[in-house]
Amino acid sequence: MASHQDPTDPAGPLPTPVTRPGRDGLAALLDRPARALVALDFDGTLAPIVPDPDQARAHPDALSALVALAPQVAGVAVVTGRPADVAVRYGGFAGVAGLEHLVVLGHYGAERWDAVSGKVTAPDPHPGIATVRAELPGLLASVTQGTWIEDKGHAVAVHTRRAADPQGTFDALRAPLTDLATRNGLIVEPGRMVLELRPPGMDKGVALSDHVRELGAESVLYAGDDLGDLSAYAAVDALRSDGTPGLLVCSGSEEVTELSERADVVVDGPAGVVRLLRQIAAQAGQAG
Numbered sequence: 001m002a003s004h005q006d007p008t009d010p011a012g013p014l015p016t017p018v019t020r021p022g023r024d025g026l027a028a029l030l031d032r033p034a035r036a037l038v039a040l041d042f043d044g045t046l047a048p049i050v051p052d053p054d055q056a057r058a059h060p061d062a063l064s065a066l067v068a069l070a071p072q073v074a075g076v077a078v079v080t081g082r083p084a085d086v087a088v089r090y091g092g093f094a095g096v097a098g099l100e101h102l103v104v105l106g107h108y109g110a111e112r113w114d115a116v117s118g119k120v121t122a123p124d125p126h127p128g129i130a131t132v133r134a135e136l137p138g139l140l141a142s143v144t145q146g147t148w149i150e151d152k153g154h155a156v157a158v159h160t161r162r163a164a165d166p167q168g169t170f171d172a173l174r175a176p177l178t179d180l181a182t183r184n185g186l187i188v189e190p191g192r193m194v195l196e197l198r199p200p201g202m203d204k205g206v207a208l209s210d211h212v213r214e215l216g217a218e219s220v221l222y223a224g225d226d227l228g229d230l231s232a233y234a235a236v237d238a239l240r241s242d243g244t245p246g247l248l249v250c251s252g253s254e255e256v257t258e259l260s261e262r263a264d265v266v267v268d269g270p271a272g273v274v275r276l277l278r279q280i281a282a283q284a285g286q287a288g
Contacts, residue, residue, distance in 0.1 A: 022264025109207025
């Protein structure tokens with residue numbers, strides 16, 4: 001079981017990772033913070049989960065924590081399934097002094113926003129997305145009510161959190177949405193009361209590994225909360241096997257337990273992530 005923070009302690013000592021690789025990862029990050037990458041999911045990790053994804057915003061203290069941390073490390077990356085510009089807007093990242101090392105890898109790395117340039121680079125959408133976008137409303141109307149479609153440009157997500165029976169609706173939709181995705185060359189990625197139809201190869205693990213190599217990072221921290229973060233966890237495991245220390249952090253949730261069972265450290269949602277970032281920034285500053 002991973003180490004948990006005390007949610008009543010706003011500062012306090014860093015939690016002790018429960019695995020040896022996690023302890024090595026944290027030690028490497030603190031020993032040479034200027035060679036470390038800190039990577040974070042957005043929804044559920046930096047931003048609380050809300051019924052309407054359009055209303056999601058970063059935790060009120062997230063920006064100040066990132067500003068405290070970013071100058072201490074080689075890079076900070078937000079790795080999200082959202083479009084990069086949406087994550088930037090909902091996170092309030094643009095034009096913030098101290099976040100020059102920040103990049104947002106949107107659409108699981110298919111898009112990229114750099115704080116230095118303020119620009120998004122992105123490929124053209126997969127052709128199957130247009131067909132799915134057109135067929136989804138009719139499919140959902142014939143199956144259930146209370147769902148909500150989020151158009152991400154390069155992906156389309158169906159949320160069930162606002163349905164009368166969120167889990168039952170989620171379960172009922174998996175087969176028809178998987179069929180729709182398969183017919184259009186897409187895959188279905190399940191999450192916390194959401195099923196996302198997206199192109200294969202859009203993967204947080206690939207995005208994270210590529211960014212580690214780009215920076216030449218010598219250690220990496222990854223924090224996430226949902227099933228889509230498991231590929232990033234696997235990437236950190238692979239990096240650790242190859243000699244790059246890493247720390248796996250879970251933004252705790254009762255809805256998803258797969259990450260907490262694999263994490264080195266479990267924190268109390270976005271508030272716990274913010275507190276952990278502040279603790280790391282303070283200790284990294286002392287190391288510097």
